[in-house]
Amino acid sequence: MSLSRNILLGGLLCLCVVAAALISFLWTPFDITQMDIPNKLQKPSATHWFGTDHFGRDIFSMIMVGARTSLAVALVAVGIGMGLGVPLGLWAAANSGSWLDELIMRGNDLIFAFPSLVIAILITAILGPGAVNAILAIGIFNIPVFARLTRAGALPLWQRDFILAARVAGKSRARISAEHILPNVANLLIVQGTIQFSLGILAEAGLSYVGLGAQPPTPSWGRMLADAQTMVSFAPHLALIPGLAIIASVLGLNLLGDGLRDHLDPKIWVMRT
Amino acid sequence: MSLLSVQNLSLSIGPLPILKDVTFSIAPGEILAVTGESGSGKSMTALAVMQLLPDSAQTTGHIMLRDEELTAQSEKSLCAMRGNCIGMVFQEPMTALNPLHTIGQQVVETIRMHAVMPKAEAEAQAAAMLTRVGLPQDRFPLSRYPHELSGGQRQRVVIAMAIARRPRLLIADEPTTALDVTTQAKILDLLKDLVAEYDMGLLMITHDLAVVADMADRIVVMRKGEVVEQGDTKHLLANMQHPYTKALFKASGHQVDLPSAKDGTPAILSVRDAVRDYALPRTQLFAPRAYHRAVKGVSFDIHHGERVGLVGESGCGKSTLTRAILGLEPLQDGSITAFGAPVGPDMPATSRIKTQVVFQDPYSSFNPRHRVACILTEPFHLVDTPPTGDALTQVISDVLTDVGLQPSDSQKYIHEFSGGQRQRIAIARALITKPELIIFDEAVSALDVSIRAQILDLIAELSRRHNLAYLFISHDLSVVRSVTDRVLVMQNGEIVEQGETEKVFTAPQHPYTQALINAAPVLPDLAALTSQTETSHDSA
């Protein structure tokens, strides 16, 4: 089966961002810890592809290193959300209607009342700012997202005859969840995973921008934007480029998610028609 | 001059041909039934007449309503005709109505769509129409919402909507397939009366040949998009020409060759005063939960090698009872014993081996991600030392051969099989642990008649070969009659009558059983029909 345009374009964009992040561990065009005041605020040129910032640091290199922060925060946050949310969702669906289900779902609703920014504010107020805050805040907010999705995907499956057949075969609810339910909701989770990943990158940028995320000297796209704000009138490229980097990665992930949704065996969900 | 005349209608969706050279006509006051199995194109024919085809559909040929060519009409004039000159009734009354609008609004909408009149007048007309279809205003005011009505009542609303403008042509696409037999009989009577009263033409699409024989003035038999045979009902039934028509009617009235029942065998399943309650959703947070009693003190036995039928309409508690017998849900009172051991959710795995199940829907009975071998061997979870290696391969081959499939099928995925083949796989899964009792839960209800006949033969054959006992649950009386020795009739959670199948069917004692049997449409005796000529047929 040929891959759709969405998957190819999205995959390409994601690949670029991931490659930039990985290569930055080994090599960047310039050392970003090195200030070069004489060459500050240069426009993009052959030497500095994306120009330099107010300390004369190479923006291209900072974008590469910043990709690391964005990806790491979003990846771990999605990991937290999936790692806790999926089992909770499976558990709730397997015991749907019970007080346990009720408790899990009400807990989810409660977390939804705390937007990740608010969680970040609370954590920062106590522990001080840092990238870990961002991870925790975004991760906690992701838990109910995955729990709800998993439960919503699993509930109709529990009504299906093949689950009844497995129960007639004496299998426990936990085992049925692992053996029959999880593989059949995996596609949903993969698609939602890419979307939450992209939302994670956006949220990390926002938190770093207001100073609740990664702290200097760790480069991050959101911080670069915050630094650029006062200089936007005379050095617009400082603001433009990190923004475009964020857009490229989020767009890439969303396209990939859309493409995967269409690609990953839709038969299973529309089988009855 | 005919009311509707379809001439050489061909239709394709993309590269896929759906209809080929379909020709038929309907006169005013006439009921024409278009029948055939799934994939025959009968529903697409109805949609073509409504001109409500998918955008990608390409049609050639003519559809004439009186002297108007429907295929040449603009969308605007088609909209003016739909609902006004042609009304349509659909299969699924549960989803055919907008859940957010009252039934009054929905009938009024048809009326005011095609006639300029004050709202009050349209409402009066709607009320009259709803009363006419059997929904009197004192009990079913216009302000009712669809979710407050039963399936049969909703179908009456759909009919009221379709005929509110007294259309010349009514199209009914499987109008009673989703309904219970007693409701079906009432809806069919209503349609018949309306056709006579308004002198409408009725184009009725149905797969049920008994309904066809009972309702239609003329019959069109379709197969794979083509009309294979058509004619006056009585004449066609008596003089079938096409082999497909003959096969279809034969399969529809199929009688399986059931091995004779043995007397005096021990009971393997005993249900005693079984009671099963369902908790209803809480209406108030701290109020005690309300319960619905789905099964109210049911008792019966199934003996070794005995074939028992369980009939009843939807909501009678038969599914609930099935789950209790399978030990999936606990009883609130009474007991179920199978093979000497109590049945319940906590029963040991080994007690489950001897009772297996085949479900209705061949499409949802299997995990789509597993291969057939994996699906078949799932019940081995119940066995302490399941076979492995060559022994396992042998068991799988044997059981596949037993149900008429190939051993090589074990490596395929489920989507590679047709509905009938899937039901064979479901039976193979039930057989693999060599059970003595199988529950068939509406196991042939989703199948076309010809496939259904084959599966019923298979069930009879397996019962002979393995001396199997089974509980055959179905809403279809004719099927139950043909494959069981004894039958239980269930209504509102109670078994109202039980006895030898033939006795119950020929001389039902309980009024409910009598109502069920009277309501069920019956295929006329074709042999008798063929020998008769031009004498009136007594269908009672």
Place this chain on the structure above:
Amino acid sequence: MLRYTLKRALSLGLSLVVASLVIFFVIEVVPGDPASFMLGLNAQPDTIAALRSELGLDVSKLERYLVWVGGMLQGDFGTSYTYSTPVTEMIGDRIWVSLPLALYALTLSTLIAFPAGIYAASRRGKPGDMAVMGATQLGIAVPNFWFAMMLVLIFAINLRWFSAGGFAGWDKGAAAAMKSLTLPAIALALPQSAILARVMRSALLDVLGEDFMRTARAKGLTRRQALMRHGLRNAMIPVLTIIGMQFSFLLAGAIIIEQVFFLPGLGRLIFQSISARDLIVVESVVMLLVFLVILVTFLVDLAYAAVDPRLRSRT
């Protein structure tokens, strides 16, 4: 309907209680105790002790929680340690920036998303649909604060149509105040409207596949009439859910956007309080935000019932 409302109201109350407990205990687990945390490492023991008694830290946790909640119920959010001003007063000044901004953005987002979503759904698969979907795909990917900076660059710095930041204040007239909220509201609304338009489109497409849409066509309704009369209201249920969730994103987003435009809203207050370690303000503002989100959830629940008769009659 009354029973449904009461049930939702009860759930609203419960959520508020649990949320307040969570916030209270999160603040309680700060290293040391709130007093020493707020005063920092170099504080004199007697200053700490003074603050401890001022904060009421010498009584039990339960008592302190009840005092806090009881105060809030009477509109008393305590006194800011840094500014020695009642928190209620500080919030009162600033909420009239943040809340109108979020509502302004929600209105804009809805006004853009509804027509766009309906248009795309009615042109499914055609160029018009592709164009709208492409635009929304891009819209979702744009961080709102970056978009805000670009708006400032174009409309304030280059074109000089708007001021680059600051708030005119409501006392200068509603028009002036709204004008200073316009760029921030656009920055907030556009990315959200992209999401909402996609939800609207897919909800409509789902509804288009329903049997009752075919029934409507069989009655003689045109595609457009069927979409507007039967499709739209049925599609509102998923759309309402998203509108409700968007409010909390917009409120949180408003906090960030206020930084771009130097608006004197809750965002400014909260970041100042965090750097000043003024836990009393942080705690109260967070509680207020959570209260608003839960309140909107409640309103969305009521809106469901207004749309769907099945909910009204069920419980």
